Amino acid sequence: MQYHESMIELVGNTPLIKLNSVTDGIRATVLAKVEYFNPGGSVKDRIALRMIEAAERSGELRPGGVIVEPTSGNTGVGLAIVAQQKGYRCLFVCPDKVSMDKINVLRAYGAEVVVCPTAVDPEHPDSYYNVSDRLVRETPGAWKPDQYSNPDNPRSHYETTGPELWEQTDGRITHFVAGIGTGGTISGTGRYLKEVSGGRVSVVGADPEGSVYSGGSGRPYLVEGVGEDFWPEAYDRGVADRIVAVSDKDSFQMTRRLAKEEGLLVGGSCGMAVVGALEVARELGPDDVVVVLLPDSGRGYLSKIFNDEWMNDYGFLEEGGSAVARVGDV
Numbered sequence: 165m166q167y168h169e170s171m172i173e174l175v176g177n178t179p180l181i182k183l184n185s186v187t188d189g190i191r192a193t194v195l196a197k198v199e200y201f202n203p204g205g206s207v208k209d210r211i212a213l214r215m216i217e218a219a220e221r222s223g224e225l226r227p228g229g230v231i232v233e234p235t236s237g238n239t240g241v242g243l244a245i246v247a248q249q250k251g252y253r254c255l256f257v258c259p260d261k262v263s264m265d266k267i268n269v270l271r272a273y274g275a276e277v278v279v280c281p282t283a284v285d286p287e288h289p290d291s292y293y294n295v296s297d298r299l300v301r302e303t304p305g306a307w308k309p310d311q312y313s314n315p316d317n318p319r320s321h322y323e324t325t326g327p328e329l330w331e332q333t334d335g336r337i338t339h340f341v342a343g344i345g346t347g348g349t350i351s352g353t354g355r356y357l358k359e360v361s362g363g364r365v366s367v368v369g370a371d372p373e374g375s376v377y378s379g380g381s382g383r384p385y386l387v388e389g390v391g392e393d394f395w396p397e398a399y400d401r402g403v404a405d406r407i408v409a410v411s412d413k414d415s416f417q418m419t420r421r422l423a424k425e426e427g428l429l430v431g432g433s434c435g436m437a438v439v440g441a442l443e444v445a446r447e448l449g450p451d452d453v454v455v456v457l458l459p460d461s462g463r464g465y466l467s468k469i470f471n472d473e474w475m476n477d478y479g480f481l482e483e484g485g486s487a488v489a490r491v492g493d494v
């Protein structure tokens with residue numbers, strides 16, 4: 165019989181898929197590492213599994229323990245799936261600006277979600293930060309993974325994403341491009357690829373315009389999951405050879421092209437990373453192999469990036485962009 169013991173066995177080993185259309189005019193090979201093939205639908209399953217297993221080994225997480233983390237998105241889904249399979253409770257803290265859909269996904273996987281007001285100072289007892297700290301203090305058996313400072317976040321990529329890419333490209337990868345959120349993906353994968361190639365692989369970070377990684381002040385942008393207004397410990401500031409800043413408009417237009425032209429319904433940080441990858445690939449020759457990591461699926465962004473009205477409100481659609489056709493128009 166061919167089966168897996170549980171969903172956990174399906175974390176990682178995601179496919180590498182060649183981009184054929186958005187690469188028009190580019191001589192280098194551009195390959196996408198498509199992370200929505202993970203069971204929770206994102207790259208974050210990798211870190212969830214590694215962080216939980218390391219905490220089990222160190223004794224920080226004991227049988228019947230409770231995982232407490234401020235998260236509303238992909239990391240929560242990854243933690244919730246691994247936790248349910250291993251018998252832990254999950255208690256997540258989200259700001260109230262998070263969509264009901266995202267909260268319902270976490271609850272569907274069995275997590276408990278505490279929603280905090282956004283409109284209070286970080287020092288307020290009800291703030292997102294204070295509530296999660298209080299829950300950790302007051303919940304017996306609580307353990308907080310803290311993806312922003314947990315070394316098992318980059319380590320999971322050093323041990324899985326990096327070796328997978330080296331093997332899948334038969335050692336021919338020349339450039340690795342990824343967005344930077346906590347910095348775990350680029351730091352762990354980048355470090356592995358540099359070590360195994362003797363420094364030959366070039367590591368490129370893609371970052372939303374305004375984020376600190378590309379020299380911004382932390383001003384807001386709309387692409388989700390990447391960019392920061394502070395420097396997390398999980399990010400190795402020496403790993404990237406180059407950082408490319410990408411606008412929201414370019415990120416979202418590329419995200420739509422990936423669905424329409426490459427069959428890849430992916431999230432906005434994927435479009436952003438591909439814009440960065442193409443900027444690099446444009447300068448390269450036919451022997452170069454650029455790998456760009458696509459963190460999650462586009463399903464979570466249907467009412468934003470894939471909604472013409474939302475895109476139009478922000479001026480992200482070109483003149484004559486595809487408005488919704490009404491019955492009678494077609």
Ligand code: PMP
Nearest residue numbers: 344345346347348349389433459
């Ligand atoms: N894209 C999305 C959608 C994410 O959720 C994340 C994680 N915050 C990233 C990109 C960036 O990954 P990392 O945290 O490893 O830098």
